[in-house]
Amino acid sequence: DTAVSQTPKYLVTQMGNDKSIKCEQNLGHDTMYWYKQDSKKFLKIMFSYNNKELIINETVPNRFSPKSPDKAHLNLHINSLELGDSAVYFCASSQGPYGQPQHFGDGTRLSIL
Amino acid sequence: KNEVEQSPQNLTAQEGEFITINCSYSVGISALHWLQQHPGGGIVSLFMLSSGKKKHGRLIATINIQEKHSSLHITASHPRDSAVYICAVASVEGSNYKLTFGKGTLLTVNP
Numbered sequence: 001d002t003a004v005s006q007t008p009k010y011l012v013t014q015m016g017n018d019k020s021i022k023c024e025q026n027l028g029h030d031t032m033y034w035y036k037q038d039s040k041k042f043l044k045i046m047f048s049y050n051n052k053e054l055i056i057n058e059t060v061p062n063r064f065s066p067k068s069p070d071k072a073h074l075n076l077h078i079n080s081l082e083l084g085d086s087a088v089y090f091c092a093s094s095q096g097p098y099g100q101p102q103h104f105g106d107g108t109r110l111s112i113l
Numbered sequence: 114k115n116e117v118e119q120s121p122q123n124l125t126a127q128e129g130e131f132i133t134i135n136c137s138y139s140v141g142i143s144a145l146h147w148l149q150q151h152p153g154g155g156i157v158s159l160f161m162l163s164s165g166k167k168k169h170g171r172l173i174a175t176i177n178i179q180e181k182h183s184s185l186h187i188t189a190s191h192p193r194d195s196a197v198y199i200c201a202v203a204s205v206e207g208s209n210y211k212l213t214f215g216k217g218t219l220l221t222v223n224p
Contacts, residue, residue: 056210104148106155107156
């Protein structure tokens with residue numbers, strides 16, 4: 001019944017590794033988002049896809065690559081992880097892209113050792 | 114200067130008090146969101162508004178487009194309202210869509 005589900009919930013890994021976080025929504029929404037929340041709890045958007053098309057691509061290192069195989073899924077792949085990547089990553093979805101209410105996943109806490 | 118400014122940063126209240134959290138923004142917007150993040154980390158969308166006022170239970174959100182200002186009010190506050198409240202603005206310029214977040218207001222309601 002979970003509307004927006006992210007996996008894994010926790011991810012602990014070594015610097016330099018490559019990892020992926022998966023996100024799926026069963027709400028029939030067209031738009032999905034990835035956010036990063038740093039240690040100061042500041043929420044910042046990273047990417048957004050609408051109907052599998054990238055519509056927001058904020059300034060993030062190109063080690064971060066989103067992939068949307070279909071409207072219900074938006075995965076985040078991170079290459080060569082660095083200490084500064086430690087954060088909580090939230091996935092969200094909305095019916096449409098332009099200011100629609102968003103439904104958030106529970107977050108993935110990424111810790112880099 | 115951040116495009117979205119929230120005040121206060123921290124707010125402590127006694128149960129039953131009326132709470133106001135403010136959000137000012139400097140860009141033209143298509144919509145403004147109020148989000149709530151509980152201590153456990155989950156984020157919930159409270160309101161999305163582009164004009165006027167919305168009410169849901171004890172929560173009221175208002176927006177003044179001319180003054181580029183929004184307020185979130187909580188009536189009869191309760192300890193379970195303790196959370197971080199985040200204001201975010203959505204703006205569209207041509208084909209560019211942008212979401213900008215405030216730094217949040219930490220609300221603590223004591224019994």
